[in-house]
Amino acid sequence: MLSLERVSKIYPNGVHALGGVSLEVELGEIVAVIGGSGCGKSTLLRAISGLDPASEGAVVLDGERITAPHEKIGIIFQEPRLLPWLKVADNVGFGLGDRPKPERAQRVTAALARVGLADKAAVWPRELSGGQAQRVAIARALVPRPEVLLLDEPFSALDAFTRSDLQDHLLDLWTDAKPTLVLVTHDVDEAIVLADRVMVMCPRPGRIFDEIDVKLPRPRDRQSAAFDFVKRRVLVALDRSLNRPATTVDGETKATAGAALWW
Amino acid sequence: MSVVGMTIVADGSPTRERSIGNRWLRLTRPVLGLLLPVLLAAAWEFIVRMGWASGRLAPPPSVIFAEFVELARTGDLQSNTLVTLARVAAGFALGVTTATIIGAAAGYSPMVRRLLDPSLQALRAIPSIAWVPLFVLWLGIFEASKVTLIAVGVFFPVYLGLMGAIQSVDRKLVEVGRAFRLSDVAMVWRILLPAVLPAYVISLRSGLGLGWMFVVAAEIMGASQGLGYLLVDGQQLGKPAEIVAAIVAFAILGKATDWLIALAAAPFLRWEDVVRQD
DSSP states (O other): OOEEEEEEETTSSSSSEEEEEEEEEOOOEEEEEEETHHHHHHHHHHHHHHOOOSSEEEEETTTOSSSSTTTEEEEEEESSSOOOSOOOOHHHHHHHHHHSHHHHHHHHHHHHHHHGGGTTTTTTTTGGGGGHHHHHHHHHTTTOOSSEEEESSSTTTTHHHHHHHHHHHHHHHHHHHHOOEEESSOHHHHHHHHEEEEEEEEEBBBBEEEEEEOOOOOOOOOTTTTHHHHHHHHHHHHHHTHHHHHHOOOOOOOOOOOHHTOO | HHHHHHHHHHHHHHHHHHHHHHHHHHHHHHHHHHHHHHHHHHHHHHHHHTTTOOOSSSSOHHHHHHHHHHHHTTHHHHHHHHHHHHHHHHHHHHHHHHHHHHHHHHOOHHHHHHHHHHHHHOOOOOOOOGGGOOOOOOOSSHHHHHHHHHHHHHHHHHHHHHHHHHSOOOHHHHHHHHHTOOOOHOOOOOOIHHHHHHHOOOHHHHHHHHHHHHHHHHHHOOOSSSSSHHHHHHHHTOOOOHHHHHHHHHHHHHHHHHHHHHHHHGSSTTSSSOOOOO
């Protein structure tokens, strides 16, 4: 189990980015963290990853305190961040440096086949499209079989079609080993398609403002009424988190918050 | 039917023409560059042959070629080339080694950079030839002073290139290394080194160019052997053909050694996203 105990982050320049975030995530659970820009959601993810440890409070995974990158935790960034001097297969196997070569090759081949890029093994990263590169990045993060996979707005740089394609693909991959997923996003649809729970954060300092359970069966229909219902709840919470009263017309909540996310 | 035929022709002919045009261009492009020098050489040869100019101070190509062959026959060309090559090799090795160590340290550690870089930048502002009298006093008139001068010339481009390259390594890629818990050694070996290599190779090549420049300076100022000595010898004995032959030898050697570095580095830089010319 992953638990955050009053995690705070104050940068050396005095910016109070996180103000005591507490959260418990079960093994295999998918949690989406959403919020306006500057609400500390990326800071939170980096604190969990150990890349930028918390200034106060603790991140604990299976009873072990995380203060530096840990082998049980994988991370996927907004950009693929593939190493341009390694072929795709070597990029995927990057985190397996300590394993014997045959095992490494076998696991890399399996992972590439799993993300549908078996034919790209011997290709340079520059020859991939944006969506393909991000799939390679996902394979690279999953190959060491992490218990927790952190995703920092992983699909926000992709076009809408590729994005929803990769969201479905991520869920499909998740069913293999069911790692815990913590996903930071500013896309409400993405949060609801993927997550069991949506945490809405509010800024200055970053805190968890609201928590919305998504009890919809998977795969989720983005067009269904139930989906829409959850979406409105999240949007209202977002509006409130930014101190922006949701306007109601004829007893219906107007979804104005979508645009606000980009500010 | 005629319409179909026309579309086929209209579709096919431009591409075929273009591919033929491409092949023709690829074959002729290097030749195009040679056109001007070959024409000028031929013209000068013609003018001298016709007796319109004596060609005593500016010898025609045939005389230069004959001088080249003559120098090669007596062995002067080979022995002097070897001496010059040895000087460049020693100076280049010395300059590259020190520049790589200091450049890597200054690029990696801000402390070292703050400590050393201002002094080195101040030294860089001095035209390197200005050191010659001092080097001669310190190291004598023989090899040591010449090799040192070449090393100084090689040092600065390599130092600056490497330091800059290390400083501009993509932090996002370094973070990938951290996320995968690479050790310091693995971080250097698997992330920093490959990231720095393209800029480092460029700095080596410009360093080598300066090395050739300074070997000429060193040999002109006092040497009894070497291609630079042939330049001075040709001047003092009034043999312009010997001077031009030595210049041609320098050009060939400079180009060949530069090509060797590029060739040696090519297998490691195949990943680079370069704009292909064709």
